[in-house]
Amino acid sequence: MTTIIRIEDPQDLRISAYRNVRDRDLARDNDTFIAEGKVVLSVLFAARRFPPLSALVLENRLDGVSDVLSTAPSDMPVYVASQSVMDAIAGFHIHRGILALAQRTPPPSPAALLEKLPADALVVVLVGIANHDNVGAIFRNAAAFEADAVLLDQTCCDPLYRKAIRVSVGAALKVPFARGGSAGELADSLAQHGFNAVALSPSGAESLSAVTPSGRTAILLGTEGEGLPPALMQRLRTVRIPMSQSFDSLNVATASAIALHRLGRFRD
Amino acid sequence: MTTIIRIEDPQDLRISAYRNVRDRDLARDNDTFIAEGKVVLSVLFAARRFPPLSALVLENRLDGVSDVLSTAPSDMPVYVASQSVMDAIAGFHIHRGILALAQRTPPPSPAALLEKLPADALVVVLVGIANHDNVGAIFRNAAAFEADAVLLDQTCCDPLYRKAIRVSVGAALKVPFARGGSAGELADSLAQHGFNAVALSPSGAESLSAVTPSGRTAILLGTEGEGLPPALMQRLRTVRIPMSQSFDSLNVATASAIALHRLGRFRD
Structure with a gap:
């Protein structure tokens, strides 16, 4: 049975990790992170x-989230707090009604992660994508x-930034990832681990449909x-998604979905 | 030559249409709309x-947008206004530096729009999508x-809501659209105009790849x-994008991109 603890004082030390959630986002605490919303928390608890x-739950949402909480350790x-106490803790209006604090386990190095993958693995490699919506949406597509x-x-x-997790619908808590190194170092590591790398770009030399995935x-x-950096484009096979010449290219997360649809394990 | 008019007073009647942009968004004025940002305005002026x-331009951005303004009538x-005057007019901080007011021409009825399309036309039909990000992103993909x-x-x-236009990167100002009627009425109209309609749904009976587009x-x-409403699913051919059974379905705009990639004129 889950232990329910009522919080009446926003300064209560037991919930200090939830205080001023937005400032905390910016501080990029490296030991823990905060996730929000029922669907995301169900992924957090299931993916392990x-x-x-x-967890910090709005009192009048407790019944509605009991099924999700039953899957937590x-x-x-x-x-549990009232809306006013919860808002005072978080520093803004928490309309999703449920937050969780989780421990950030040390991510593997890219090489260590690639090493463990199966012989037919498919990975997505991101270079310079600093927008949380795009990173979150790419994780959603990857899942x-x-x-x-x-x-x-x-x-x-x-x-593991709160907004990226939310946009990923929890996929950032499920799909294994590694972060670090330069684009060139990642390309080296992919080559060392036998990956066939394709660089997706509007200026790619071949159509995406020309790629028949085999192996990694x-x-x-x-x-x-x-x-992608020109040096990377020069050393890799480059592919494009055929589209209009007279309109702005696709959103990067949308492009990832089309590539995963064509090259991933559900291709047909 | 474009006429440049300096505005010193946020109450100036010449720029009253720009006042309190956010309230205006909510009021859904049916005669005019506001678009923002250099890229969007370039589409507005080009698509005609x-x-x-x-246009209302921040004084220190005037040089930077002169190329776009040269394409306007x-x-x-x-x-032209200073940042403080511009923010006072709009009611919030305008960081994009350029807004335009445009006239909303009466949209055609769905039937009138379908009537005019070519024999190999491809159209996207949206039912119940009330999220401006999704509608904007779908227009971007359609373009x-x-x-x-x-x-x-x-x-x-x-x-033509401001945020939908922005997310569409201007595509909402370019791709012809019609809005109105129920889902059933739209399906009737599609049938009357000889369209082969496919309903995209995670529970679709066939894979998207089974569809070979021909005609409309x-x-x-x-x-x-x-x-989609069950009544609509029952009368139409239903298709799914094959994907994981253990993870939340794709974002609807992302699904539209995959379908347009597979069924549109750039398919390969």
Whole structure:
């Protein structure tokens, strides 16, 4: 049985980790992170990649989230507060009614992650994507098409940022990822681990449909503005999604979905 | 030559249409709409579907947007204001630095729009999509893959809402659309005009790849939660994008992109 603890004082030390959630987002605490919303928390508890430490629930939402809380570790404390106490804790209006604090386990290095993947693995590799909506949406697509992992170069944003987790509908808590190194170092590591890497770009030399995945495959994506670095484009096979010449290219997360649909395990 | 008019007083009647932009969004004025940002305005001026009435530009951005303004009608007034005057006019901080007021031309009825389309037309039909981000993103995809039109049932939101235009990167100002009627009425109209309609749904009977477009094709999309109405699913061919059974379905705009990629004129 989950332990329910009522919080009356926003300064209560037991919920100090939830205080001023937005400032905390910016501070990029490296030990823990906060996730929000019923669907995201159900993924957090089911995926078991990041140990949940506690939950903070709006009192009038407790009944509605009891099914999700029943999937949490039985010794995880559940703090319950009124709307005014909850808003005072978080520093803004929490309309989703449920937050959880989870422990950030040390992410593997890209090489360590690639090493463990199966012989037919499909990975998504992000370069310079610093927008939390895009990173979150790419994780959502990676989960929908069952990509094996996401690699992020050192200039990408953190997938465990609260908004990225929310946009990913929890996929950032489920799909294995590694973050670090330059784009060139990631490409080296992919080559060392036998991945066929394709760089997706509006200026790609071949159509996406020309790629027949076999063995280990990696899809590389850059920012919508700059795209992938020219040095990377020169050393890799480059592919494009055929589209209008007279309109702005696709959103990068949308492009990832089309590539995962065509190259992933559900292709047909 | 564009006429540049300096505005010193936020109450100046010449720029009253720009006052309190956010309240105006909510009021859904049916005669005019506001678009924002350099890229969006370049589409507004190039597409010529909606007559631009004026622009309001931050004084220190004037040089940076002169190329875009040179594509506007030569008799269109360009109002220029300082940041503080501009923010006082709009009611919030305008960081994009350029707004335009345009005239909303009466949209055609769905039937009138379908009537005019070519024999190999591809249209996207939206049912119940009330989220401006999703509608904007679907227009962006429709433009990228050169769909001929977007139809929206009466419960969809307005594509000329400021945020929908922004997310569409201007595509809402370019891709022809019609809005009105129930989902059933739209399906009737599609049938009367010889469209092969496919309803996209996670529970679709066939894989998307089973569809070979010929003649006029329509892709129908519903909300992520409810999906398309059961009555509509029963009368139409239903298709699914094959994906993981263990993870939440794709975002509806993402699904539209995959369908447009597979069924549109750039398919390969």
